[in-house]
Amino acid sequence: MALHPVVEQVTQRIIQRSRASRRAYLAHLEAARVKGVQRGALSCTNLAHGFAAFPANDKLKLREQKQPSVAIVSSYNDMLSAHQPFEYFPRLIKEAVREIGAVAQFAGGVPAMCDGVTQGQPGMELSLFSRDTIAMASAVALSHNMFDAALYLGICDKIVPGLLIGALHFGHIPAVFVPGGPMTTGLSNKEKAAVRQRYAQGKATREELLECESQSYHGSGTCTFYGTANSNQMLMEMMGLHLPGAAFITPGTPLRDALTAAAAQQAVKISQQGGHYMPVGQVVDEKSIVNAIVALHATGGSTNHTLHLVAIARAAGIVIDWDDFDALSKVVPLLTRIYPNGDADVNHFQAAGGPGFVIRELLDAGLAHEDVNTVLGHGLRAHCKEPFLGEDGKVVWRDLPAHSGDESVLRPASNPFQANGGLVLVQGNLGRAVMKISAVKPEYHVVEAPALTFDSQDAFMHAYKAGHLNKDFVAVIRFQGPRANGMPELHALTPALSNLQDAGHHVALVTDGRMSGASGKVPAAIHVSPEILAGGPLGLVRDGDIIRVDATAGTLEALVPEDVWAARKQASADLSSSHIGMGRELFTVFRQAVSEAEQGACTFPLPSPIDTTVPLHEGADSGEIMPGSDEDFLFRTSK
Structure with missing residues (x-):
């Protein structure tokens, strides 16, 4: 199917609009790359600090500087249901990476706050700024320059955009995003909304409301309505940053664990040493950003992404605006009915065909770019698959059924719920x-x-x-x-x-x-x-x-x-009451530096040109004394 002319037009104007900043971004990406493992640029003192506490076998691999080291950057905490499953992911990841001869290190944690907890409270005034805080925390985790690939463990509202913004500022490092999955279905969203409205009218008690909410949000995993958290997961699938079908597999299941292990091994494979180098800065480009906007419309996703996608694109040197969203919305049909745009939750959506079905329908209708890079290589068609558990306990992927499992939840592009994205x-x-x-x-x-x-x-x-x-x-x-x-x-x-x-x-x-x-x-x-x-x-x-x-x-x-x-x-x-208390004083600099909403409400600039004639690590292979090397240290201390 030929690409829809509006999709092509929007893509081309984004490419033209972003030409200077995208070129600067790619120059940054190339300048940050080194021959061999990234930690090869470290001094002996630096490196010794980087593996001092590691097991002997892993330490030997890190010391030999031949095999890749994979960073784990996680939003784990055990207060929030969506992030609680990440507690045991690092162990699975380290074991899976060791199986193929590499090493994984827990590089750092990032904060994860829940809008469901802070909604209507003073803490909500930190929520949006937490996105850029997460990006900064990701940068701190990767700043040690020990890593050849990274796994990002995140799922909810600001966490995934923040992690991806951070990852893109280390765009030369391959990245695989690892979700935790949704909680199982509890009280229906329709029933929950009805009790909330009754409570607002004074017709339901606080005890009745709390019982309703507890039956709805009842276990580990993301909330099951299609808000920002689950929109994040759909977009990561559409941008090829997940393994296919990883988004909506529930926590604590063998398939969830198998997907996590497979993601870890895929991160090794797409490192420079793995032979299939695919840096995240080459995965996220103008076409993949357009694909993300298209998927947002096709699934009736979160309005928050009119901020977050702008910020993500900006981190990769790509400039988009609300005119782009509006133009695409007019031609992209709505293929799903998931609460609040319907009664179903994301578990019903997954059972009906899930993200792979949506991706396939959009590609077949000419509404998305197939010729993009993903964590599997080149081509989005490979992500039109459904994961299953194989006989050996590892994940296998199969083609999706030709038809939706439930057309009240998920429809083909030939028979959408409405002709536009809404x-x-x-x-x-x-x-x-x-x-x-x-x-x-x-x-x-x-x-x-x-x-x-x-x-x-x-x-x-x-x-x-x-x-x-x-x-x-x-x-x-x-x-x-x-x-x-x-x-x-x-x-x-x-x-x-x-x-x-x-x-x-x-x-x-x-x-x-x-x-x-x-x-x-x-x-x-x-x-x-x-x-x-x-x-x-x-x-x-x-x-x-x-x-x-x-x-x-x-x-x-x-x-x-x-x-x-x-x-x-x-x-x-x-x-003043919004600037004091609950830590809000600490975010004064954010309020002073933040851009407008249509520019992503960002606190960071677009990439600017650098002198690409001077590589970041010049001298590393020529025997010259480099600042920060052991020879440089000895030279300075002997003067």
Whole structure:
């Protein structure tokens, strides 16, 4: 099937737009590569520190500097269900790597916070910034320069994007991403949402709500709805950074362990010493980024990826924007119905065919690039497979069935749930924003109503509980951008807004904050960019202004006379309470340095050109004295 012309057009304009920064990135990648093992550039003192505590056999391999060393970078903690399974992964990985003559070392851990725990709490204001913190922690783990490949153990909201951003800053090192899998199905998402709405109305007790939530989130693994965590896993499959079908195999099963072991061995194979060198900076390119956006639309994925994919691309020297998302959304059909865009969870999706089915359908429809690099080599078609446990206990892959196992959950591209991806760009005199409408009924795609402004979600909830919001209105939640307070998710507003909509009111949300990876049935124009603290016009809105949120026409307008609008001054707010406590003081530099939402809310720059005529390790093979070498140390101390 020929590539769809819009997919080709978007890809080409990304390539053109990114030409200088991508060239600079690839130059960085090549300059960081050395002949032989990476640790060969270390001095004897450096190297001795790097394997001092290792078992004798592993130490000998590291000392001989012939076999690759694989870094393990993990987001393990045992408080969070998605990350708890990673506790025993390092042991499996080390054993699997030893089987083929290499060594694996636990290079470092990265923080992992859960938006489910911090939702509506002060800690949520650290959530988005945790992504770049994770990238920095990954860089610290790899900064020892001991490693020839890396395995990244992560799964949830900011963790996978942060790990991938960190990995791409070491783009010369091959990378395989290793998920932990979803928890088994508990209380249905539909039942959970109903109890949440009843609680918001005061019709359910806290004890009833807690019991409902506990039945839903009941064991190890990711939450089973299709929020940011599980969108991450779909995108890692589509970008060829997982072994095929690894995303949604539940923890604690023989197949999950076999996939982890196979991922470890594949990391060795794609190291320079493994003979199939495939650095992560060559896997993530313009085509794979387009593929990721396509997969996001095809599965009704998280709005958070309108930030995270921009940041990931930026780390690889690739520049994308919301126009790219919007153009692709118009031609990519929705192939799945997974909560909140349906009643099914990711376990049902996996049983119906899972990521491999989606990838195959997109390739066959000409909606994705097949000619990309992956951790298996070249060509995405190899990832249209399903993993099984072989008789020897190792993973084997088989072709997927021709048809979906359940067309109420997963459909072919020839018979989609809807003709577009359901993510739209809206813009106008209030700025640019994104809307996810795949779960919004058509009658709510356009809302025109008076504005009610709030400077926090607490202020909104106070008005709701006081009974002041039983009418048509557009809630404008201001000062929620990355510079203001770290751009928290406002998902705690969902039950209240849903109740108001169910009561027959036309309501919508407009905010420079985030909503959620589980954005649902209420129309929400989110990530409004530029934010108020960057001069964005959302700060000009006053109570009573008529706001038009139009997902059909793609407009976001305050229907205010131009002369009145031009004469207004920006609203102000005391944000000090969002800058103190819960560690928020430590993130002052992030708030000061962060880019706009449409630029990924990043704290790091695009790659810039370097002098490629001077390799990073020049002199390593010529016998010259290098800074940091043992000879250099002796030379300096003898002077």
